Amino acid sequence: MLDRKVKIKEIRDLGAGNHLLVITSPEQARLVRPGQFVMLKCVEDTGGNPLLRRPFTIFNIHRNARSGKPAGLELLVKEAGAGTRRLVMARPGQVLDCLGPQGQGFHLPPDLSSRVATACLVAGGVGIAPLLLLAESLLALRIRPILFYGGATAADLVLRESFERLGIDIIYCTEDASHGERGLVTGPLEQFLRIHPRKDTRLYACGPWGMMRGVHELAVGYELQCEVSLEARMGCGLGACLGCVVASEASEGRSYPLVCQDGPVMNSRLVRWDIAPI
């Protein structure tokens, strides 16, 4: 809801194209809810290429070392094309246009623990981004998070320390078995659900479309609720262009909710998984 010029405080190369981008913006940091995102571009690119801002989930709130007060945002940026390349090649001190926090985050009513005991957080690669703030909120609500974190190879499993520090259960898996179990993350998830057939488990997923679809199908199979954090190409990130839709099972007239406004987090049952939005 705020459009601010913000300074880059730090950029940390995490390997495999991933970078942690820390920006200074106390005002925006104070407003963040888990699952929200910002729209970013370098100020000097205005009118140039890339033309449009790019969406990034807020990975963490950066806090003042002494006061502990919100001082900025931590973002996880994976190089995917020209837009992300510009951002990860920027240097500390450089100024970004930053719009946000935008969108609906995860559904976290104060009484959630009366319905949910265990939360399975499922991430693929940079899909990990919304899950740290979510895990912290769940812990605060006294719901037990378990993280299922998959990637093609060990290098894709970034920022593991942040989660390990929370002391939660984590199941890693990689397609090449370089870290954790071999295979897709839906494998261990299904195993877990089979062994713990409890209705007070809830699923939260973020990652590639196919992975989220798999988690959704498990949710349907095990009759569990599931929230997914969606991606779509965005023109504006603020509800104006109608470019970022996802096809939905919902009733007529709302068959194309906006990822930037109605999402990015949505109930997986509202999504039409046969129509990928990218």
Place this chain on the structure above:
Amino acid sequence: MLDRKVKIKEIRDLGAGNHLLVITSPEQARLVRPGQFVMLKCVEDTGGNPLLRRPFTIFNIHRNARSGKPAGLELLVKEAGAGTRRLVMARPGQVLDCLGPQGQGFHLPPDLSSRVATACLVAGGVGIAPLLLLAESLLALRIRPILFYGGATAADLVLRESFERLGIDIIYCTEDASHGERGLVTGPLEQFLRIHPRKDTRLYACGPWGMMRGVHELAVGYELQCEVSLEARMGCGLGACLGCVVASEASEGRSYPLVCQDGPVMNSRLVRWDIAPI
């Protein structure tokens, strides 16, 4: 004639938007003749904005401090718009696409001193760029250069030391009288020509169109030869786009010579001064 990826060695801010850009490129440096230019852009801008390369006169040959051998090029870049801004904001180490040296330089046959005793070099602002190498060549040919150097204000008279070091006569003038005489550079030039009415004087001018036109008119009035270093918007800098023409008095079919190939230095009498090329 060479297209090379070159590194920026140094960028020196000279004030008033002017910068001295030093690039490493021994191969290109060895080929330079006074009055030639290069076409530049930052490699990472390829396909972005600015799209086209920008032309810059070779101000000086950068020499290896110990061996004295050509090591690179020194360019004077004045910020004028988006393209020059990108260049002056670049940092040492950054890589540029550099095409050149391009074009016809000044006409400097070995026997020039048999016809020319005094050379009036007339510069307006960054129009000073081609005149250092010219002055050095003239001195080597034992022709006496006198520099008439004008600008709006003192800050526009950049790199004066380079000329003062040569020990040649220099007449400065500024419109606000902040350095040297008050007024346009054509004033002192005319005075000089009036006082020294010799046919073995030759004029060399580079600067804004109106200034060069004025010098040309003096050349006509005093029946002297005059070479001007022209500017035109360039698409390619290598004779392919036919975009950089200047209107010419020459015979049919050659009524539009190319600044990049037939110039940038041309006999002022071949130019149609009523049709500005920019």
Place this chain on the structure above:
Amino acid sequence: MKPTSTDKAPLRGPRLGVEIAGVRFKNPVLTASGTFGYGLEFAPYLDLNAIGGIVVKGLSMKPIAGNPPPRVYETASGMLNAIGWQNIGAAAFVAEKLPGLANYDTRVIVNIVGFELDEYLEVARFLNDCPGVHALELNISCPNVGKGGFHFNKDPRDTHKITAEVRRASPRLPLWVKLSPNVTDIREFARAAEEAGADALSVINTLVGMAIDVHSRRPRLRFRTGGLSGPAIKPVALRMVWEACQAVRIPVIGIGGIATAEDALEFLIAGARAVQVGTANFYEPAVSERIALGLGEYCRAHRIDDIHEIIGSLRDYE
């Protein structure tokens, strides 16, 4: 009420107001349909009172769901879109959005769309009676729907017909006709709309374009083609605005790639009475306010008292 040089100049600087078909705009900077939502989405980012007007997203009588995704794709200095006229319908707009817009001192123009002529007439009739709507903009040029719409901009006779009919259906409201750039000669369409009673022309809508993912070998948009907008199209838009201005006497509103005050000035100098800012709103939500301010600065710097001194002031080389 075109201001003349005898008007009393406000102390604060140049007069930027313009008039189009009897409606006064405090400055010539409007936002383009489909790029500014229903207006209120942008209230957090700029002062809506600072701009001349808002052209809202194309409305049909019944809500339209639009095209399945992907709907947008970025190209060099531009973007492709194939939204497919998704909108909440005119009745919902009037009930839910218009009251909010009424809180602002700016003009509201409603862009109207339809698959068939009758649908256009229905929504035009409906809006004719809605206070708070200051003009209609007839979108006959949207390339992103399977049928209808676009074909009214393939032959000037069709443009004439739909303009005349909508004109009759909505007698109270000034009628702007928005033209497509995907034609051989925009002047023919400009004249057809003028003859049929259009009060102003909006020039241009998007150019039809396409992009392909070379790895999946599929179009980047599910609709295959989409409308190209943004700085990339500005030269084409400016040329067409200039041509349209030569061809008709009614005001022309310039649209296409405008992102700075300089861009807006190019269109005004070419003859546009006002401009609309489109795609730039997406990456710089406050851009329209900034452009309006920039026009004032330009006038002050060039000692221009009234923006009308600029409009249509293109000079030739000596």
Place this chain on the structure above:
Amino acid sequence: MKPTSTDKAPLRGPRLGVEIAGVRFKNPVLTASGTFGYGLEFAPYLDLNAIGGIVVKGLSMKPIAGNPPPRVYETASGMLNAIGWQNIGAAAFVAEKLPGLANYDTRVIVNIVGFELDEYLEVARFLNDCPGVHALELNISCPNVGKGGFHFNKDPRDTHKITAEVRRASPRLPLWVKLSPNVTDIREFARAAEEAGADALSVINTLVGMAIDVHSRRPRLRFRTGGLSGPAIKPVALRMVWEACQAVRIPVIGIGGIATAEDALEFLIAGARAVQVGTANFYEPAVSERIALGLGEYCRAHRIDDIHEIIGSLRDYE
């Protein structure tokens, strides 16, 4: 002689050769008329043997002086030009340039221009007898001359007429017709040219655009309008190539904003038999060679043996 999958694959990798009207090109990467001079200008910067062909600057029978400057202006991801057909004339080309080009193992296509039909016919007749010319490209679409030329691309009947006449005037040479994008429906022009005997279509020439200096209030080009080229127009070009490919059976050569192997692949996937690289030559003189290499790399990475597997392979969403 379209290669089939039974052809013996050369050991060195994918087959990139294509054939257009009986003429074989070693790869589908050509350079576009007016952006590569007479070819030899680029010999210092790339290996001319590495590209499929060179389309030389538009030639008329007599030399043409062209338009007064300024002739070019940069725009967002594009450029405007109004060169005005400056060229040395066909006879000088044949005497001075063609012998040099003959030293290279690449194809030479001559783009021809004229103010009147007769001038086109004269140059077509003249070139018909010149060895070393492999095809003619009929430019009926240049927007940058006061009269002539362009009007053959405003009505498909004119396109038909000039194509048929040039076809007769130059029976030996394959005839490519280069179409303008400044039309309502390029398919009509594509069909007209095909019916009149064109062997191939070159799609597209430049879009007509304009830019204004807001300080002097003059057009940036002395000719006022100019042709827009470069990455900015790629989406429009790609859409038109795709449309033309649906409309005709003769080969289509894709042109417009191509600057990388990916760009070229988009056009091939859309159905183009070959591509021409234009404006990119100006800022990256070796780009055409790089694109030809890039096509080979793409094929290897995607295990494609023959470029024909890519041509026209656009898929739809499931």
